[in-house]
Amino acid sequence: MAMIHERMNRGRTQMGWLDSFHTFSFGGFMDPTRMGFRNLRVINEDRVVPGAGFSAHRHEHMDILTYVLSGALSHQDSLGNSATIQAGEFQLMSAGNGVTHSEHNASQTEPVHFLQIWLIPERQIDHPTYDSILISNQDVDNRFGLVAGPDTTTNGLSLLSNTRVYLARLRDGQVLSHEFDPAHAGFLHVVSGHIDINGEGLATGDALEFEHRDGCTITAHSEAELLLFDLS
Incomplete structure (x- = not known):
C-alpha cells in the first residue's frame, strides 16, 4: 500500500x-x-x-x-x-x-x-x-544518515518512539536503497529535487507513505535532498 x-x-x-x-x-x-x-x-x-x-x-x-x-x-x-x-x-x-x-x-x-x-x-x-x-555533507552524501532515533541509539537525536529519521543528499543519477523491518512503515518527504521511488515520480514538497514493504529504491533525476521516516 x-x-x-x-x-x-x-x-x-x-x-x-x-x-x-x-x-x-x-x-x-x-x-x-x-x-x-x-x-x-x-x-x-x-x-x-x-x-x-x-x-x-x-x-x-x-x-x-x-x-x-x-x-x-x-x-x-x-x-x-x-x-x-x-x-x-x-x-x-x-x-x-x-x-x-x-x-x-x-x-x-x-x-x-x-x-x-x-x-x-x-x-x-x-x-x-x-x-x-x-549534519555534514559527508554523513548524508548518497546515503541515509541518521538524524534522530530511539533513545537507545548512540547517534543522532533521541526520540521518545521507535522511529528513525534519516537525511540523504543525492546527485543527479544516483540510486539509493533502504531496508525496512516488515512491520514498519515508511514516509519519504522530498525536501528538494526530482526522484523516482518504487516507480513513483516525486518532486520538491511531495511525499510518499508506504506500508508492507521490506524496502525502497530511489533514483535521483536532479540534485535531491530527502527525509525518510522509518515508523514502527
Whole structure:
C-alpha cells in the first residue's frame, strides 16, 4: 500500500510574515484523509520574513524536530535554552509535561526557511529536553544518515518512539536503497529535487507513505535532498 501526498494538495497558511505549507491537517487546514501517518503527525514547511516569528506558545507530550534549510532561526524556551539554529542544523525539543518556546527569524534582512516536524511519543517523560545536531555533507552524501532515533541509539537525536529519521543528499543519477523491518512503515518527504521511488515520480514538497514493504529504491533525476521516516 502506498499513497502520494502531492505538494499542490498541501494546506497553506499565509499571514504576511509567514508562508506555511502543511502536509497533514494543521491549524485552519483540515483534511480527514491527512491526519498524520502512524506517529508522524505534522510536517510544516515554513518561510518567515526577516525579524518576524512565532511568539511564546506551549507544547505538551510531543517530539518537535526542526530542520533549517536556509537562513537562521532563533529559539528561546522556558527551560532556559537560547540558541540560533543555522542552515543544515536539526533541533529536537521533547515537550514532556509542558514547555513554552518562541521561534523567530534571526536575521533582519534575510528570510528563514525551515521544516517543523511533530512526532507523537510512545512513552511519556515529565521534564522537557532540548538538543541539536549539525549534519555534514559527508554523513548524508548518497546515503541515509541518521538524524534522530530511539533513545537507545548512540547517534543522532533521541526520540521518545521507535522511529528513525534519516537525511540523504543525492546527485543527479544516483540510486539509493533502504531496508525496512516488515512491520514498519515508511514516509519519504522530498525536501528538494526530482526522484523516482518504487516507480513513483516525486518532486520538491511531495511525499510518499508506504506500508508492507521490506524496502525502497530511489533514483535521483536532479540534485535531491530527502527525509525518510522509518515508523514502527
